[in-house]
Amino acid sequence: MTGYGQFCPVAKACEILAERWTPLLVRELLAGGRRFSELQRGVPLMSKSLLADRLKSLERSGILKSAPLANGRGREYSLTEAGEELRPIVEGLGQWGWKWVKRSLAADELDAGLLMLDMGRHFAGDRLPAKRVVARIDFSGLPRGRVARRTWWVSVERPEGEVCPDPPSFDVDLEIDADLAALTRFWLGRATLANGVRTGAIKMRGPRALVDAFPTWFGVDGASTLRRPW
Amino acid sequence: MTGYGQFCPVAKACEILAERWTPLLVRELLAGGRRFSELQRGVPLMSKSLLADRLKSLERSGILKSAPLANGRGREYSLTEAGEELRPIVEGLGQWGWKWVKRSLAADELDAGLLMLDMGRHFAGDRLPAKRVVARIDFSGLPRGRVARRTWWVSVERPEGEVCPDPPSFDVDLEIDADLAALTRFWLGRATLANGVRTGAIKMRGPRALVDAFPTWFGVDGASTLRRPW
DNA sequence: CAGTATCCGATGCGATACTG
DNA sequence: CAGTATCGCATCGGATACTG
Numbered sequence: 001m002t003g004y005g006q007f008c009p010v011a012k013a014c015e016i017l018a019e020r021w022t023p024l025l026v027r028e029l030l031a032g033g034r035r036f037s038e039l040q041r042g043v044p045l046m047s048k049s050l051l052a053d054r055l056k057s058l059e060r061s062g063i064l065k066s067a068p069l070a071n072g073r074g075r076e077y078s079l080t081e082a083g084e085e086l087r088p089i090v091e092g093l094g095q096w097g098w099k100w101v102k103r104s105l106a107a108d109e110l111d112a113g114l115l116m117l118d119m120g121r122h123f124a125g126d127r128l129p130a131k132r133v134v135a136r137i138d139f140s141g142l143p144r145g146r147v148a149r150r151t152w153w154v155s156v157e158r159p160e161g162e163v164c165p166d167p168p169s170f171d172v173d174l175e176i177d178a179d180l181a182a183l184t185r186f187w188l189g190r191a192t193l194a195n196g197v198r199t200g201a202i203k204m205r206g207p208r209a210l211v212d213a214f215p216t217w218f219g220v221d222g223a224s225t226l227r228r229p230w
Numbered sequence: 231m232t233g234y235g236q237f238c239p240v241a242k243a244c245e246i247l248a249e250r251w252t253p254l255l256v257r258e259l260l261a262g263g264r265r266f267s268e269l270q271r272g273v274p275l276m277s278k279s280l281l282a283d284r285l286k287s288l289e290r291s292g293i294l295k296s297a298p299l300a301n302g303r304g305r306e307y308s309l310t311e312a313g314e315e316l317r318p319i320v321e322g323l324g325q326w327g328w329k330w331v332k333r334s335l336a337a338d339e340l341d342a343g344l345l346m347l348d349m350g351r352h353f354a355g356d357r358l359p360a361k362r363v364v365a366r367i368d369f370s371g372l373p374r375g376r377v378a379r380r381t382w383w384v385s386v387e388r389p390e391g392e393v394c395p396d397p398p399s400f401d402v403d404l405e406i407d408a409d410l411a412a413l414t415r416f417w418l419g420r421a422t423l424a425n426g427v428r429t430g431a432i433k434m435r436g437p438r439a440l441v442d443a444f445p446t447w448f449g450v451d452g453a454s455t456l457r458r459p460w
Numbered sequence: 461c462a463g464t465a466t467c468c469g470a471t472g473c474g475a476t477a478c479t480g
Numbered sequence: 481c482a483g484t485a486t487c488g489c490a491t492c493g494g495a496t497a498c499t500g
Contacts, residue, residue: 002491005275007339007414008348010257010320013327018248020493027240036462045235047494052463062330073500074462082330089322090240096319097243100292100312109237118238184237232471250472266482277474282483303480304482 016061017086021046025054027090029064029079031121036074041117058083103190110180112139112148115187116163119154123161124219132157133210135174136167142180156217174206174214186215246291247316251276255284257320259294259309261351266304271347288313333420340410342369342378345417350393353386354449362387363440365404366397372410386447404436404444416445 004011017023021043028042040051055077058064063083066075079086116137135154142148149165153172156162182201185191193215196202204211234241247253251273258272270281285307288294293313296305309316346367365384372378379395383402386392412431415421423445426432434441 003338004251004254004273005338006254006341006344007335007418008254008257008324008344009327009331009418010324011254011327012331013323014253016331017323018250018253020248021234023244023248024234024236024238024241027238043234048463049465049495050493053493072461082326085326085330089319089326092319092322093243093247094238094240096312096315097239097241100315101239101242101246105237108235109233111236114236114238188237188239270482278483279475279485280473283473302481 016058016063019054021050022054022058023090023093025051025058026063026079026083026086027094029077029083030087030090034076034078036077039077041113044111044113098188105181105184107143108146110141110143110184111146112142112150112152112180115180115184116152116165119187119218120161120163122218123156124217125159125161127216127219128156128158128161129213130158132170133173134168134170135176135206135210135214136172137176137178137183139178139180139183141182154217161217174204174210176205176214177203246288246293249284251280252284252288253320253323255281255288256293256309256313256316257324259307259313260317260320264306264308266307269307271343274341274343328418335411335414337373338376340371340373340414341376342372342380342382342410345410345414346382346393346395349384349417349448350391352448353391354447355389355391357446357449358386358388358391359443360388362400363403364398364400365406365436365440365444366402367406367408367413369408369410369413371412384447391447404434404440406435406444407433 003015006012017026024043024046025039028039031042033039033042036051036055039055040046040048043051055064055066059066062080063086064077064079066077068075133156137152137154139148139150139152142150152163152165153168154161154163155168155170162168178196179201182191182196182199186193186196186202193202197204204214233245236242247256254273254276255269258269261272263269263272266281266285269285270276270278273281285294285296289296292310293316294307294309296307298305363386367382367384369378369380369382372380382393382395383398384391384393385398385400392398408426409431412421412426412429416423416426416432423432427434434444
C-alpha cells in the first residue's frame with residue numbers, strides 16, 4: 001500500500017508531499033526554478049530519473065504544470081496555484097529547521113554549488129553598487145568526493161547581480177578566500193562575515209569599502225537582515 | 231544515503247519529517263495522543279514496529295520526549311517545544327489538503343474508527359446539552375476487509391463528551407443510521423448533515439430537538455463552523 | 461541538453477512471533 | 481498492554497546506458 005488509507009486532509013497532503021526529495025523539489029520551484037537542469041542544480045544528489053519521476057507525479061497531483069519550450073527541446077515547469085500555496089508550508093519548514101535542527105554543519109552537508117546557487121538568488125537589488133563590481137571567491141575546505149568548482153565569480157551592478165562558475169569579462173575588484181564551512185555559516189545567519197575574517201577562515205583583498213559592502217549585497221529588499229536560504 | 235546532503239534548513243527539517251507516517255504521527259501527538267495505544271488508534275495501518283521506531287527517532291531528533299508511566303508499564307509520549315512548534319506546519323498541510331486534494335472519498339480511505347476518534351476530539355464543550363444525551367450510531371457502507379465496529383455511542387453532558395465503541399450505562403436518546411461515506415463527508419465539511427438525511431444516506435430517530443442539535447455538538451469553542459479533523 | 465529505459469541493490473516497512 | 485526481535489519481501493531510488 002502506498003497511501004495512508006485515511007480521509008484526513010493531512011494524510012492526503014502527505015501522500016503527495018512527504019516523500020523523499022519532494023519537498024525540496026517544491027522548494028526549488030518556489031525559488032523560481034523552471035528548467036530541468038535548473039531544478040537539478042538545486043537537488044544535485046537526486047538522481048535524474050527520480051527527478052523526472054517526481055516531476056511527473058507532481059504534475060499528476062496538480063502541484064505543477066509544464067509546457068514544451070518554444071525553442072526546441074525540453075519543457076518549462078512551474079507551480080500551479082495549488083503548488084504556489086505550498087509556499088507558507090515550505091517556508092515554515094525552513095524556519096522550523098533553522099530554529100530547531102542542530103546548528104553544526106556536517107562535512108557532507110557543505111556544497112559550494114548550492115551555496116552559490118542560493119546566493120545568486122538573493123541579491124539585494126537596490127543596495128547593490130551603482131557601478132559594476134566583480135568579486136572572485138576561492139573556496140577551501142571543499143568536501144572530498146563531491147565534484148565542485150573551487151572558484152566562482154559574483155558580478156553586481158545595480159539592480160542586477162549574477163553568480164557564475166566562469167570568469168566574467170570584467171576585472172576582479174574583490175578577492176575572497178573562503179573556507180566553505182565559514183561562508184556557509186555566514187550565509188545561514190549563524191555568524192557574521194566579519195567573524196569569519198577575524199578567525200582567519202575568510203580572507204578578503206580589495207578596497208576597504210568593497211570589503212565592508214560585500215555582505216550587504218545580499219538580503220531581502222529593504223530589510224537589514226540577511227536572507228536565509230529558504 | 232539517508233539524508234539530503236544539504237545545509238538548507240528545509241532539507242534538514244525534511245530529513246526528520248518527510249518520512250512515511252511521520253507527519254501523521256506528529257498530528258496525533260498534536261491532537262493530544264499520549265499513550266502508545268492511543269497513538270496507534272490514529273494510525274491504524276502503521277505497523278507497531280514502525281510506530282515504535284518512529285517514536286524513538288523522533289525522540290532522538292528532539293521532537294518528542296517520553297517518560298515511563300508511574301503505574302507500571304508503558305511510557306507517556308509528548309511533544310517537546312520543538313515538536314509543538316510544528317503545529318502551524320501540520321495544520322497548514324491539513325488546510326492545503328482540504329482545499330486542493332481531490333474531494334471524492336475513495337472506499338479505502340473510509341475508516342469508522344478514525345472518524346469516531348476524531349469526533350471524540352472535537353466536542354463543543356459549552357454547546358453540549360446540560361442534561362446527558364446519548365446517541366447511538368450504526369454504520370452502513372463500511373469498507374470490506376477493514377476490521378471495524380459497526381456501532382458506536384456518543385455520550386454528552388456539558389461540558390464533556392465521549393465517544394466509545396461500547397454501550398454506556400445510559401439509555402439511548404437518539405439513533406442514527408449512517409452511511410460511513412456520508413457521515414465522513416459531513417465531518418470533513420463537504421456536506422451538511424441535513425443533506426445526508428435528505429438523500430437517505432443518514433437516518434436519525436429521536437426527538438426533533440435532539441436531531442437538530444446533534445451537529446452542533448461538535449466544533450471549535452464559540453465558532454459556528456465545524457471543526458475539521460486536522 | 462533533456463529527458464527515458466532498464467537494471468539491480470539497499471532499506472523501508474509490514475507481518476509475525478515473542479516478552480515482561 | 482506496550483512494546484522488542486526477527487524475517488523477508490516489495491518498492492524506492494540510484495547508476496548506467498541510451499535517445500532525439
